[in-house]
Amino acid sequence: MREKEVELTLIQALINIQERFGYLPEDKLKEVATRFGVGEAHVWGVATFYNIFRLKPLGKTHIKVCMGTACHLAGGKLVVEAAERELRIKVGETTEDLRFSLERVACVGCCMLAPVVVINEKVYPRMSPLKFEEILIGYREDEEKS
Secondary structure: OOHHHHHHHHHHHHHHHHHHHOOOOHHHHHHHHHHHOOOHHHHHHHHHHOOOOOOOOOOOEEEEEEOOHHHHHHHHHHHHHHHHHHHOOOOOOEOOOOOEEEEEEOOOOOHHHOOOEEEOOEEEOOOOHHHHHHHHHHHHHHHHHO
16 A cells, blocks of 8 residues: 555544544554554554544533634633633543533534534534523533433
């Protein structure tokens, strides 16, 4: 295989692993390196270069705050700050108990509803810091019940 073909196949292998596990476990990265006959550092470099890959598991509740232009101008940054404060994590992190993950994303295509938060693929329009806190209380209560 040519170098470019190896790279594309390696990327596809990483995509498949992430689809299966939800992230790229370290032991699987080592297996990929062995399978492709490349160094672990090379596989790690590919996994960290592309922002589609996650090196840590997502929380059960995956929170995405849209920061596209409309959402940013409508107060998306305030929503991010409220989320970080309430969850006690930063964007890109997962709570220690693996209950919540927080991510900042580009446009989710709901500009007329800005600012928007997407939680486990459910869209929450016209978000505010207070509204986010109220929604989060509901998710926390649901978690405690289950």
